[in-house]
Amino acid sequence: MNRFDYIRPDTIADAIAALNNPDTRALAGGTNLVDLMKYNVARPARVVDINRLPLRSLEAAEGELRVGALVSNSELAWHPAVRERWPLLSSAILAGASPQLRNAATTGGNLLQRTRCYYFYDPSTPCNKREPGSGCSALGGVNRIHAILGASDACIAVHPSDMCIALAALDATVEVEGPEGRRSIPISGFHRLPGSEPERDNTLKLGELITAVTVPEPDFGNHHTYLKVRDRLSYAFALVSVAAALRIEGGTIRDARIAVGGVAHKPWRDFDAERSLRGQQPDTAAFQSVATMILRDAKGQGDNDFKVELARLTIIRALTQAAAGTPQDQADKSIQ
Numbered sequence: 001m002n003r004f005d006y007i008r009p010d011t012i013a014d015a016i017a018a019l020n021n022p023d024t025r026a027l028a029g030g031t032n033l034v035d036l037m038k039y040n041v042a043r044p045a046r047v048v049d050i051n052r053l054p055l056r057s058l059e060a061a062e063g064e065l066r067v068g069a070l071v072s073n074s075e076l077a078w079h080p081a082v083r084e085r086w087p088l089l090s091s092a093i094l095a096g097a098s099p100q101l102r103n104a105a106t107t108g109g110n111l112l113q114r115t116r117c118y119y120f121y122d123p124s125t126p127c128n129k130r131e132p133g134s135g136c137s138a139l140g141g142v143n144r145i146h147a148i149l150g151a152s153d154a155c156i157a158v159h160p161s162d163m164c165i166a167l168a169a170l171d172a173t174v175e176v177e178g179p180e181g182r183r184s185i186p187i188s189g190f191h192r193l194p195g196s197e198p199e200r201d202n203t204l205k206l207g208e209l210i211t212a213v214t215v216p217e218p219d220f221g222n223h224h225t226y227l228k229v230r231d232r233l234s235y236a237f238a239l240v241s242v243a244a245a246l247r248i249e250g251g252t253i254r255d256a257r258i259a260v261g262g263v264a265h266k267p268w269r270d271f272d273a274e275r276s277l278r279g280q281q282p283d284t285a286a287f288q289s290v291a292t293m294i295l296r297d298a299k300g301q302g303d304n305d306f307k308v309e310l311a312r313l314t315i316i317r318a319l320t321q322a323a324a325g326t327p328q329d330q331a332d333k334s335i336q
Contacts, residue, residue: 155198
């Protein structure tokens, strides 16, 4: 770990001023940043501890949930209003990490966590995300956990968050504040695909700080689920995960949300595929068709070829659970 300056600002304005430098990183729960620093993957010259900032409010108003950036994953997942009115979000968070990590990890930090690509974490290997222009070792290397959608010749890493998959399905908005003022970023435009700049995980500008996340109240009733398929049932990142929600009226699908995790550099949504379900009967044939549509451009990289079929089956199973109103039980974890 390199030497660095450590700052603890008391105001958002002071934090933004301190963060307005490319060699600076914000520290909240530290569950990702500290690991990256220990591995010498992240080597910031300055660490800005934001834990004194007034970003811990959690408000469940009529029609909207507003979550401060420093609200812990545990606080958010177990909040009574979230459990009752945003259960898809609660379920996704409880599917991730461990209780100890959820107690420390924050909402803002979860949005910013970086990929778990083996090569990204190994400074002895080339990685365009860690060192732009050095190459992607996962291409032709060990790539079992890597992307099947939206990848590029520069990077095939995947986004690791469970919470963000649910936020994508729920059309959340990320509120940020920076040197140019405040702005709101739809979750669909917050994370980005690798393209030729895989070192950029998101669309934050220099000096910007996440202050909150807002989530509109859904109207899907019990027709939702968060289904996560992984190598082991305890503390493992998703090979494939799906946040699915359906609005069903009179036995017909009126609206559908399908966000897929573990398959791309960002939470993956196909809005055309979702629209194709409108007016359909919530049956296996419709779900098979939409899964095929979502994965029409999927491409394996060798070790992860199995993910294409795994993703198809997981989408179908998640939509079946959602249609039946039997959300995945994260306490049990065995797939229903």
